[in-house]
Amino acid sequence: MSDLRMVENTFANLCRGAAVALTVIVLPPFLTRILSKEAYTTWLLIIELSLYVNLLDLGIQTAIGRFVAHYNELGDPKQRNSIISSAIVILVGSGLIALNVVSLLAVQLGNIFKDMPIEFQKDARIALLFIGGSLAISLPCSVFGAVFLGLYRNDIPAWIVGIGKFFTGVFVVLIANLTHSIVAMAVVVGTMNLLTGVWQFIAYKQIAGKGYQISTSIVSKKSLIEIRDSCLALSISTLGVLIVSGLDTVIIGFFDYKSIAYYALATTLINFVFGISGAMLNIIVPVASSIGARNEPEKLGELLVSATKYSVVLMLATNLPLLLLSKMVITLWVGAEYATQTSYLFELLIVANFLRQIGSPYFMIAIGCGEHKKIILSPLIEAFVNLFFSILLATKIGAAGVVTGTIIGGFFSVGLHFLYNLPRTRKILVVNKIDLITAIFNPIILVTIPLGISYLLINSIPATTWLSLLSIPVSWFVLWKYGLNDNDRSVLYSSVEKAIKKKQLSRN
Numbered sequence: 434m435s436d437l438r439m440v441e442n443t444f445a446n447l448c449r450g451a452a453v454a455l456t457v458i459v460l461p462p463f464l465t466r467i468l469s470k471e472a473y474t475t476w477l478l479i480i481e482l483s484l485y486v487n488l489l490d491l492g493i494q495t496a497i498g499r500f501v502a503h504y505n506e507l508g509d510p511k512q513r514n515s516i517i518s519s520a521i522v523i524l525v526g527s528g529l530i531a532l533n534v535v536s537l538l539a540v541q542l543g544n545i546f547k548d549m550p551i552e553f554q555k556d557a558r559i560a561l562l563f564i565g566g567s568l569a570i571s572l573p574c575s576v577f578g579a580v581f582l583g584l585y586r587n588d589i590p591a592w593i594v595g596i597g598k599f600f601t602g603v604f605v606v607l608i609a610n611l612t613h614s615i616v617a618m619a620v621v622v623g624t625m626n627l628l629t630g631v632w633q634f635i636a637y638k639q640i641a642g643k644g645y646q647i648s649t650s651i652v653s654k655k656s657l658i659e660i661r662d663s664c665l666a667l668s669i670s671t672l673g674v675l676i677v678s679g680l681d682t683v684i685i686g687f688f689d690y691k692s693i694a695y696y697a698l699a700t701t702l703i704n705f706v707f708g709i710s711g712a713m714l715n716i717i718v719p720v721a722s723s724i725g726a727r728n729e730p731e732k733l734g735e736l737l738v739s740a741t742k743y744s745v746v747l748m749l750a751t752n753l754p755l756l757l758l759s760k761m762v763i764t765l766w767v768g769a770e771y772a773t774q775t776s777y778l779f780e781l782l783i784v785a786n787f788l789r790q791i792g793s794p795y796f797m798i799a800i801g802c803g804e805h806k807k808i809i810l811s812p813l814i815e816a817f818v819n820l821f822f823s824i825l826l827a828t829k830i831g832a833a834g835v836v837t838g839t840i841i842g843g844f845f846s847v848g849l850h851f852l853y854n855l856p857r858t859r860k861i862l863v864v865n866k867i868d869l870i871t872a873i874f875n876p877i878i879l880v881t882i883p884l885g886i887s888y889l890l891i892n893s894i895p896a897t898t899w900l901s902l903l904s905i906p907v908s909w910f911v912l913w914k915y916g917l918n919d920n921d922r923s924v925l926y927s928s929v930e931k932a933i934k935k936k937q938l939s940r941n
Contacts, residue, residue: 490575
């Protein structure tokens, strides 16, 4: 894939991530002022529980993007089509399992969360069935969006998901204002989830359908095994995600129910911040798959170093403003009633998620080049370390203990990826290990001093807030000038210039 196409796909993913995140970010200021605190807490809990359904994707969406790129590279459309059809069959099964799990969870909701107000329990059950059920039914449709990832047409699913989330947000606010009913809000969300899935299928038929076939008759044992083997690491990683962050809301709801709203708001802001940098990583899998098919380990090593450097720099640049101004931003966002507790949890979550995301480029490249079996152990170790400390500390300090458990697990995750997994991943060869170490630590060291001083000043001497804000543009400049080298900046400049010229030619 050319640098231009990579930049375009990165931009598409960023736009998709930003559109989804912005929609999520825009909702709380309205809903916290429309709904009572108890109703809003219940709504957030239902949304978090419903999102567990997405974990039954089992990493298949990422894998399909890789397979499409891989078999297109090898010129084997027959096996590509068999893989796509087999994936749909698997996700139909996952959707049926999800429907049963959602139903069981809805029945037991009051027993699991004993502190949930009785007057909200019936509505919460119905809302969970609508939202969770719609996500379960839509699971197979994720395959159609994944095909576009393998075709390097990230812009298509980006538009579909972005527009769908935008209108979901608009309609939820309107219905909440008119009815103050979480059931009515859930009907809106469920309907929009289904319509987005249908739209992905229609786009697939119109744009990618030529030469692509979907049929149960071409589902094969070979394809099912290939998907299973490829998704093994992704499935284990998904299990890890469930344990690391998916169970956090359940743990907090069990031990510290009143903090659900604070934690959910903090994670919403975190998903916005890290969604921007995480969106960039989605393009790595098909790129790594194509390079892996050509058996070029040194090229994959160079990709790892570059992707890690860009990821760390981008995470630092996007995290700085919100970390320094967390309480002020959250007060403006959802009001003073939520600000103190939410900002505290948010700052801890920034540290936890930054640690976890450092190893994401390596993880995605390993998946893309078929080294998934080498990275099975680390997500599980991180997950169980996280779970152990989260439960232990939640019994003592509530929601803050759960976040602290995530930080401890993050250290284990980074260490296992680079000290244990990478030396065993033969298809990824980093010729000079110092390059990878520099890619991680150089940007962090560059901003630690100005960020640390500014954070201490803002929290101890409020009058220094505006002066301390100067550290943000200074840190951005330092990251651009010294976090990236001349070659990095040259690639970015030339890619942007090519993209602009291409747009100008297309207009003419």
